[in-house]
Amino acid sequence: MAKNITPKEKNFSQWYQDVIRVAELADNAPVRGCMVVRPNGYGIWENIQAVFDRAFKKTGHENAYFPLLIPNSFMEREAKHVKGFSPELAVVTHAGGAELEEPYVIRPTSETVIGHMYSQWVQSWRDLPILINQWCNVMRWERRPRLFLRTSEFLWQEGHTAHASRKEAEEETLLMLNVYQEIMSKDLALPVIYGEKSMNERFPGAENTYSCEAMMGDKKALQAGTSHFLGQNFARAFDISFQNRDGEIEFAWTTSWGVSTRLIGALIMTHADNDGLVLPPNVAPVKAAIIPISDDDEKLKDDLEPMAEAISSRLDRALGAQATKIDRQYHIRPVDRFFHHLQRGVPLRIEIGAREFAGNLVRIVRRDTSEREMVSLDTIESRVKDLLSDIQNRMYKQAYDFLQKNTRDVSNFEEMKEFFASKDSGGFARAFFAGSCDDEDEIKSVTGGVTVRCMPADDDTRGKCVFTGRDNARRAIFAKAY
Amino acid sequence: MAKNITPKEKNFSQWYQDVIRVAELADNAPVRGCMVVRPNGYGIWENIQAVFDRAFKKTGHENAYFPLLIPNSFMEREAKHVKGFSPELAVVTHAGGAELEEPYVIRPTSETVIGHMYSQWVQSWRDLPILINQWCNVMRWERRPRLFLRTSEFLWQEGHTAHASRKEAEEETLLMLNVYQEIMSKDLALPVIYGEKSMNERFPGAENTYSCEAMMGDKKALQAGTSHFLGQNFARAFDISFQNRDGEIEFAWTTSWGVSTRLIGALIMTHADNDGLVLPPNVAPVKAAIIPISDDDEKLKDDLEPMAEAISSRLDRALGAQATKIDRQYHIRPVDRFFHHLQRGVPLRIEIGAREFAGNLVRIVRRDTSEREMVSLDTIESRVKDLLSDIQNRMYKQAYDFLQKNTRDVSNFEEMKEFFASKDSGGFARAFFAGSCDDEDEIKSVTGGVTVRCMPADDDTRGKCVFTGRDNARRAIFAKAY
Numbered sequence: 001m002a003k004n005i006t007p008k009e010k011n012f013s014q015w016y017q018d019v020i021r022v023a024e025l026a027d028n029a030p031v032r033g034c035m036v037v038r039p040n041g042y043g044i045w046e047n048i049q050a051v052f053d054r055a056f057k058k059t060g061h062e063n064a065y066f067p068l069l070i071p072n073s074f075m076e077r078e079a080k081h082v083k084g085f086s087p088e089l090a091v092v093t094h095a096g097g098a099e100l101e102e103p104y105v106i107r108p109t110s111e112t113v114i115g116h117m118y119s120q121w122v123q124s125w126r127d128l129p130i131l132i133n134q135w136c137n138v139m140r141w142e143r144r145p146r147l148f149l150r151t152s153e154f155l156w157q158e159g160h161t162a163h164a165s166r167k168e169a170e171e172e173t174l175l176m177l178n179v180y181q182e183i184m185s186k187d188l189a190l191p192v193i194y195g196e197k198s199m200n201e202r203f204p205g206a207e208n209t210y211s212c213e214a215m216m217g218d219k220k221a222l223q224a225g226t227s228h229f230l231g232q233n234f235a236r237a238f239d240i241s242f243q244n245r246d247g248e249i250e251f252a253w254t255t256s257w258g259v260s261t262r263l264i265g266a267l268i269m270t271h272a273d274n275d276g277l278v279l280p281p282n283v284a285p286v287k288a289a290i291i292p293i294s295d296d297d298e299k300l301k302d303d304l305e306p307m308a309e310a311i312s313s314r315l316d317r318a319l320g321a322q323a324t325k326i327d328r329q330y331h332i333r334p335v336d337r338f339f340h341h342l343q344r345g346v347p348l349r350i351e352i353g354a355r356e357f358a359g360n361l362v363r364i365v366r367r368d369t370s371e372r373e374m375v376s377l378d379t380i381e382s383r384v385k386d387l388l389s390d391i392q393n394r395m396y397k398q399a400y401d402f403l404q405k406n407t408r409d410v411s412n413f414e415e416m417k418e419f420f421a422s423k424d425s426g427g428f429a430r431a432f433f434a435g436s437c438d439d440e441d442e443i444k445s446v447t448g449g450v451t452v453r454c455m456p457a458d459d460d461t462r463g464k465c466v467f468t469g470r471d472n473a474r475r476a477i478f479a480k481a482y
Numbered sequence: 483m484a485k486n487i488t489p490k491e492k493n494f495s496q497w498y499q500d501v502i503r504v505a506e507l508a509d510n511a512p513v514r515g516c517m518v519v520r521p522n523g524y525g526i527w528e529n530i531q532a533v534f535d536r537a538f539k540k541t542g543h544e545n546a547y548f549p550l551l552i553p554n555s556f557m558e559r560e561a562k563h564v565k566g567f568s569p570e571l572a573v574v575t576h577a578g579g580a581e582l583e584e585p586y587v588i589r590p591t592s593e594t595v596i597g598h599m600y601s602q603w604v605q606s607w608r609d610l611p612i613l614i615n616q617w618c619n620v621m622r623w624e625r626r627p628r629l630f631l632r633t634s635e636f637l638w639q640e641g642h643t644a645h646a647s648r649k650e651a652e653e654e655t656l657l658m659l660n661v662y663q664e665i666m667s668k669d670l671a672l673p674v675i676y677g678e679k680s681m682n683e684r685f686p687g688a689e690n691t692y693s694c695e696a697m698m699g700d701k702k703a704l705q706a707g708t709s710h711f712l713g714q715n716f717a718r719a720f721d722i723s724f725q726n727r728d729g730e731i732e733f734a735w736t737t738s739w740g741v742s743t744r745l746i747g748a749l750i751m752t753h754a755d756n757d758g759l760v761l762p763p764n765v766a767p768v769k770a771a772i773i774p775i776s777d778d779d780e781k782l783k784d785d786l787e788p789m790a791e792a793i794s795s796r797l798d799r800a801l802g803a804q805a806t807k808i809d810r811q812y813h814i815r816p817v818d819r820f821f822h823h824l825q826r827g828v829p830l831r832i833e834i835g836a837r838e839f840a841g842n843l844v845r846i847v848r849r850d851t852s853e854r855e856m857v858s859l860d861t862i863e864s865r866v867k868d869l870l871s872d873i874q875n876r877m878y879k880q881a882y883d884f885l886q887k888n889t890r891d892v893s894n895f896e897e898m899k900e901f902f903a904s905k906d907s908g909g910f911a912r913a914f915f916a917g918s919c920d921d922e923d924e925i926k927s928v929t930g931g932v933t934v935r936c937m938p939a940d941d942d943t944r945g946k947c948v949f950t951g952r953d954n955a956r957r958a959i960f961a962k963a964y
C-alpha cells in the first residue's frame with residue numbers, strides 16, 4: 001500500500017485528493033474553485049473526447065463553436081433557466097477599458113445563445129433537424145469546489161439539436177442517453193443506471209431530463225451525463241420557428257445533452273485503489289510504460305534502449321500513436337520507476353533487463369492484478385492487445401459486480417432509511433416511487449441526503465410507492481449523490 | 483461567377499465576408515466583436531487542430547488546461563506584458579452573486595497563470611524541460627472586428643515551455659517556428675516567409691519574436707503564427723527557478739508560441755475565388771461530395787443511393803472517417819446542388835446518374851480547375867487519392883507563384899514608397915534594414931501602414947539599410963498587413 005496515499009477505507013475524500021496528487025492529474029488554480037488539468041489528466045480527457053466525438057459524428061452530429069459570453073438579457077428569457085443558473089454566474093462588466101452597457105455572463109451552458117442563433121438559421125422544415133455539438137469550457141461558480149467533480153470552470157461537450165416534431169426530439173434525447181451509456185460501459189468501464197430524472201432533478205428549463213448514474217467506490221451515486229428534452233421552451237423564448245410541410249409556422253422542438261471533465265472524477269472513484277490510479281486501457285493516455293533496467297550505461301545505450309525503441313514503435317503502430325512511453329529515469333531505483341507508472345494508472349509495465357534482452361523477451365506486469373508474465377518479442381503486439389482488452393473487461397466486470405452487490409430492492413420507507421443509515425449497507429436502493437417534489441424534499445431531509453437518481457429506462461415494472469403508498473408507481477433508484 | 487458574391491477585384495473586403503457567408507463558415511455573435519464558428523468553419527478548425535496537434539506531440543509536447551480567468555495582479559507582474567494587453571482585457575467583477583475582492587481578467591494569453599503553475603512544478607533541473615501546449619479560447623477586446631481575422635474571442639493553441647538553458651529555449655523557439663512553417667506549407671497550402679520580428683512587433687514581454695508571414699490575395703501580409711523567446715522575463719516575474727546540476731539556483735528560460743482560428747481567414751484570403759471557398763484537401767472537412775442525380779425516385783432508391791453509399795464507405799475507409807458526404811437535396815436542381823458544394827470549397831464532386839450506374843463509373847469534378855473525368859469504380863480510391871494530392875500541390879504552387887510574383891527587392895526608400903503607392907504593384911518588399919523603433923514608426927506613417935513583417939530566417943545576406951543607409955543591415959520583408 002502506497003505511503004503517500006490515505007487508504008480509501010479510512011477517508012474516501014482524502015484518498016480521492018491523494019490519488020489526483022500522486023497521479024499528477026490536476027492542481028487547484030490560483031482562481032477560486034478553478035482547476036489546472038495537468039498533462040496526465042488532460043491526456044485522459046483527450047481520449048474521452050475522442051470516443052464520444054466519434055460516436056456523435058457517427059450519429060450525424062457536427063461540431064461548432066458559440067461565444068463564451070452571453071448577454072444577461074438572454075438568460076432572463078426563460079424563467080426557470082435564469083432562476084436555476086443565476087446564483088452561479090460570473091459576470092463581465094468591463095471590457096476594452098470601459099464599462100459595458102449591458103453586462104455579459106460567462107456561459108454556464110449555452111441553450112440561450114445557441115437558441116438565438118438557431119432562430120436565424122431555421123426558416124423551413126428543410127432546415128431541420130440541426131444536430132450540433134460544442135466542446136468548450138463553462139463556468140458555474142462553486143461554493144464547495146472539488147477537483148473534477150465540482151469546479152467553477154470545467155470542460156465539457158454540450159449537444160444542442162432542433163427538430164420539426166416532438167417525437168423526433170424525444171427520440172434524439174433517448175438516442176444520446178443511449179450513446180452515453182454505451183460509451184461509459186465500453187470505454188470508461190463504468191456501468192451505469194440510465195433513465196428519467198424525477199421532477200426535482202430536472203435541468204432548469206427542460207420538460208424532461210434523463211441521466212446516467214454511476215456508483216462510486218463509497219457507494220454514492222455520481223451523475224455522469226445528462227440528456228434533456230427541452231420541449232418548445234427555448235424555441236419559444238428565442239423564436240426558433242419554422243414553416244412546416246403544410247405551410248404553417250410552428251416552434252421547433254429542442255434537446256441538449258452533456259458530459260464533462262467530471263467523468264475523470266468518476267474514473268478515479270470507480271477504478272483507483274490504495275496504490276493510486278487504475279485506468280481503463282481504452283482511455284489511458286499511456287497504455288504501456290517500457291522500462292529498460294541496467295546499472296551498466298553501455299548496456300543501456302547499446303542494447304536495452306534500442307530494444308525499448310523498437311518495441312515502442314511496434315506497439316505504437318499496433319495500438320495508436322503515443323500509446324507507449326519509454327521510461328528513462330535512470331537516476332532513481334527500478335522499484336521507484338515501477339511505482340511511478342503504477343501510481344499514474346498505466347495499464348501495463350514492460351520491463352527489459354539484460355536477461356530479457358538475451359532471451360528476446362520482455363516481462364509484462366498488469367496494473368490491475370499485478371500479474372506478471374514473460375512474453376516473446378515475436379508475439380508482443382497480439383499479447384499486449386489481449387492483455388489490454390482483458391484489463392478493460394475485468395475492470396468493467398469488477399465495477400459491475402460492485403454496483404450489483406450494493407444495489408438492493410426496498411419495499412417500504414423504513415427499510416430504505418435503515419439501508420442508508422447503516423455503515424455497512426448503503427448504495428443504490430431500488431423502489432417504486434410516485435411522490436411529488438415535496439415528497440422528494442422530505443425523503444432527502446429525513447435520510448440525510450438521499451435523492452431519486454433516476455427511473456431506469458429499461459425497467460417498466462410498476463408497484464406500490466415506497467413513500468406515498470400509491471399504486472402503479474414507477475421503479476426508481478434512490479441514493480446519496482455527489 | 484457567383485451572383486451572391488462580390489468579385490474580389492471589386493471589393494476584396496466585401497468578397498471576404500461574402501465567401502464566409504455563402505460557405506456558412508461563421509456568423510457574427512450577439513456579443514460585440516465575437517463570432518459563431520458554424521459547422522463548416524469548425525470542421526476546418528478541427529482538421530487544422532489535428533495536423534498541428536500531431537506535430538506538437540511528435541516533438542514531445544503534451545496538452546494541458548489552465549484556467550480561463552487570471553487574477554488581475556498576475557498581469558501586472560510583467561511590466562511590458564500588462565502594458566501591451568491591458569487595453570484589450572475583459573474583466574469579471576462579480577461571481578456567485580457577489581462582488582469579487584480582486585477582479586479577474588479573461589485570459590488574453592496565458593503566460594502569467596502558466597508561469598505561476600510552473601513555479602510550483604519546477605524545483606530541479608530534472609523537472610525541466612516542461613513542454614506543454616493548450617488548446618483554448620482567449621479574449622482580446624477588438625474595436626474593429628473582422629470574422630476570423632480579429633475577433634474579441636478566438637480559438638487558438640498556446641505552447642508554453644520552460645528550459646534549463648538559454649540555448650535550449652532558443653532552439654525550442656525556432657523548432658516550433660519551423661513546425662509552423664512546415665504545416666502551413668504542407669497541409670494548409672500556405673507558403674510563408676518565416677523569421678525574426680523587428681523590435682516594434684515583438685510580443686509584450688518577449689525577448690524575441692519570430693513569425694510566419696503569408697501573402698493574402700490582396701497582396702497584404704497576414705501574420706499566421708508566432709513563436710516567442712521569452713528569456714527569463716516571465717520566470718523572474720513568477721519565480722520559475724530551479725537548482726541546476728551544480729546545485730545553484732537559477733531562473734528558467736521560457737518560450738511561447740501560437741496559431742489561431744485566424745488561419746481560417748488566411749485559407750480564405752489565399753485560396754478562395756469569386757465562386758466561393760476553395761479548400762486544400764488536407765484540411766477540408768468534406769473531401770468529396772457524392773451526388774446521386776435522377777428524376778426517378780425508384781431509380782434513386784434502388785440503384786443510385788446504394789451506389790453512393792458503397793462509394794462513400796469505400797472512400798471513407800481510404801481517406802478517413804467522414805471524408806465524404808452524400809448529397810440528398812433532391813428538391814433542388816442538380817446545378818444548384820453542385821454549386822452548394824462548390825461554394826463550400828469541397829475539393830471533389832462525384833456525380834452519379836443512370837449512365838454512370840450502368841457503366842460502373844462516376845464523373846469526378848475538381849473544385850480548383852473545374853476539370854472533369856470519368857473514373858471506373860474499380861480504381862476509385864487510388865484515383866481520388868491522386869486527385870486530392872494533385873489539388874493540394876497545385877494550390878500550394880499557385881499561392882507560391884503569387885507570393886514570388888508579388889515580392890520585389892527594393893534598394894532605397896523612394897523605390898519602396900513607389901512600390902506601395904502604385905495600385906498595380908504592392909506586395910512584399912525585400913530590403914535591408916537596420917533602423918530603430920522610431921524609424922519603423924516613420925516608415926509606417928510615411929507609407930500609409932507598411933511595417934517590417936520579419937527578417938527571413940533562411941536569408942543571412944547583409945547590405946545597406948533601405949532607410950538609414952547603415953551598412954551590414956539584415957534582410958527584411960516589408961508589407962502592409964492585416
